[in-house]
Amino acid sequence: MYIQRILENAIHKLADEFAQSPYVFFTEADAVARFHQILDEEPTIGHRVQTRDGFEVSLIHREYPTFFRFSDKNPITRLGSPAHRGHYDTVILNPDFVIAHSVAAVTNRDIKAIRDESITPFQAVVEFKLDNMGWSSGRTEGAIAELGKLHLSDDAPLRYLVVLMRYSAPSLTRWHKYWPMVTQAATDEPEIGSVFIVQWLTCKRGVEIHHFGPWLNGGEAS
DSSP, X not given: OHHHHHHHHHHHHHHHHHHHOTTSOSSHHHHHHHHHHHHXXXXXXXXEEEOTTSOXXXXXXXXXXXXXXXXXXXXXXXXXXXXXXXXXXXXXXXXXXXXXSOHHHHHTOOTTOOOOTTXXXXXXXXXXXXXXXXXXXXXXXXXXXXXXXXXXXXXXSEEEEEEEEEEOOSSSHHHHHHHHHHHHHHHTOTTSEEEEEEEESSTTOOEEEEEESOOGGGGOOO
């Protein structure tokens, strides 16, 4: 519960910064980098842990590989070779996993590396999207695919999708067409905490924040 509060407060802080200034992050990479800065300030997770073979590693990582293979276009089932692995934008490793394994297993570059599957490798995984125009077929499929990847990530007790959108399309046509599809996909994954922060640069609607899934305090910062 404590880790969940830390993580959700970090997400809320990032969301607030985006809501106050829509171009504070130019790209998704900017947003992820800022998210890591926020997490690094939290001593509970912003410290190093020693692997079984004596290497110190941090618990917070970017572009960490999944422990399974899947199809990017339809990530709803785990696949064998030759399907590829994905990567998470952010993971918080479980310190018990780090302590119990070699650094080769902890870095997870080799999917065949032996690990104790009774130990959960993650405390949390987080995926990010940042869009500039508004929903389209491709952006909708991308968000739904991220939810699918998180659905498969049952080795993480906490799973989040954070979508930052600068809506600059000239009308609500895209919104009305695609938002119901995204809403349905998020609703269908009740174990995943997803949040959509929409900066309406057109259509004069200000800022909207939509939460789905198991957030503490109904999605409000604590």
